[in-house]
Amino acid sequence: xxxxxxxxxxxxxxxxxxxxxxxxxxxxxxxxxxxxxxxxxxxxxxxxxxxxxxxxxxxxxxxxxxxxxxxxxxxxxxxxxxxxxxxxxxxxxxxxxxxxxxxxxxxxxxxxxxxxxxxxxxxxxxxxxxxxxxxxxxxxxxxxxxxxxxxxxxxxxxxxxxxxxxxxxxxxxxxxxxxxxxxxxxxxxxxxxxxxxxxxxxxxxxxxxxxxxxxxxxxxxxxxxxxxxxxxxxxxxx
Numbered sequence: 751x752x753x754x755x756x757x758x759x760x761x762x763x764x765x766x767x768x769x770x771x772x773x774x775x776x777x778x779x780x781x782x783x784x785x786x787x788x789x790x791x792x793x794x795x796x797x798x799x800x801x802x803x804x805x806x807x808x809x810x811x812x813x814x815x816x817x818x819x820x821x822x823x824x825x826x827x828x829x830x831x832x833x834x835x836x837x838x839x840x841x842x843x844x845x846x847x848x849x850x851x852x853x854x855x856x857x858x859x860x861x862x863x864x865x866x867x868x869x870x871x872x873x874x875x876x877x878x879x880x881x882x883x884x885x886x887x888x889x890x891x892x893x894x895x896x897x898x899x900x901x902x903x904x905x906x907x908x909x910x911x912x913x914x915x916x917x918x919x920x921x922x923x924x925x926x927x928x929x930x931x932x933x934x935x936x937x938x939x940x941x942x943x944x945x946x947x948x949x950x951x952x953x954x955x956x957x958x959x960x961x962x963x964x965x966x967x968x969x970x971x972x973x974x975x976x977x978x979x980x981x982x983x984x985x986x987x988x
Contacts, residue, residue, distance in 0.1 A: 753852040756789055757859070771867040774925055774936050777875060777911070777950030779864035784945035787970040790917045793980070794972030796850075797889060800825065804844040807891060811840075819896040820959075825849045827886035827985055832905050834886065834985055849885050857884040857982045860913040864947035872950050875911070882910060884982035892921065892962045892977040900924065900931035900958040907986030911949025915980045916940040918973035920966040926956040942968035 770781040785793070800823045801807045807821045812831050826849030827834040828841075837845050862879035870876065886906075890898075903912055923946065926935035935956070940946060948955060962977050 751788065751792070753792070753850075756792055757852040757855045771864060771869050773869040774938060774946075775927075775948075775952045775955065777870065777872060777952035778925060778948040778955065779867065779870055779946070780938055780940075781863055781867075781945040781947075782941060783943045784860070784863060785915060785917070785943040787943070787968065787972075790943055790968075791970065791972035793915075794917060794978065797823075797891075797978055800847060800889060803847050805838040805841055805846050808841055818898070820890045820892055820898055821896075822891070823889050825853070825887040825889065826884075827987065829886070829888050829905065834905060834987055849887060853887060853980075853982065854883055856915075857913050858882050860915070860945055860947055860982075861911055861949075863945065864911075865949075870950075875950050878911065878949075882984070884910075884913065884984050885987075886983050886985050888981050888983075890979045890981070892919070892959065892979065894962065894964045894976070896959075896962060896977075898959040900926060900935075900956045902928075902954050902956055903981070903983065904954055906983050908984040909949070909953050910984035910986075911947050911953065913980075913982040914940075914946040914948075916944045916946075916977065917942050917971055917979075918967045918977040919975070920963045921959050921977055921979075922961040922963075924958050924960055925952075926958075928952070928954050928956070931956050941966075942971045942973075
């Protein structure tokens with residue numbers, strides 16, 4: 751099936767399953783099973799193409815010399831600790847792949863699904879769906895032993911929401927507060943196909959992945975092992 755059929759231009763609100771959406775914190779909404787298996791398989795196939803693109807899947811090295819266990823390929827803008835560039839100057843100097851139109855459409859649908867659901871009372875967030883225009887995606891791959899420490903997504907010059915999509919193995923997602931890496935936080939299990947959107951009061955909340963649960967991927971999601979996480983952002987850069 752084509753990308754236009756899987757991710758059409760118009761916003762069409764569909765019924766979500768009985769498990770969601772759920773408000774985790776002000777501005778932070780979890781919708782289980784948001785992506786269909788067909789959509790997941792299609793995205794996994796695109797992930798295979800992205801990793802064969804101009805900039806390979808790589809584990810970023812933090813300023814202190816520690817190499818992250820998560821491996822990443824970027825779209826639109828290349829993220830390196832702690833800035834965005836058009837070229838992957840920390841890898842091979844090549845420009846990253848463009849941010850695809852279908853992902854913009856998917857990002858708008860995600861924001862609409864999260865904030866038009868009625869679980870979030872901030873009306874400024876529910877009005878964002880038609881204008882939300884992400885221009886960068888960090889596509890992270892977690893193998894069995896990968897994890898990500900508590901951090902803020904704050905390298906963008908925009909406070910527009912972050913859209914997070916999970917495919918593959920289930921993970922423990924720790925969503926915290928905007929002031930500290932420690933408690934209070936909420937632990938959420940993200941399964942294959944789940945959507946998590948955080949904006950508004952939670953846009954700069956600390957969050958991380960303490961654990962991935964091996965061999966828990968949904969049958970038919972297209973990924974035999976590991977976990978893919980796509981986070982869409984509005985960089986505010988030009």
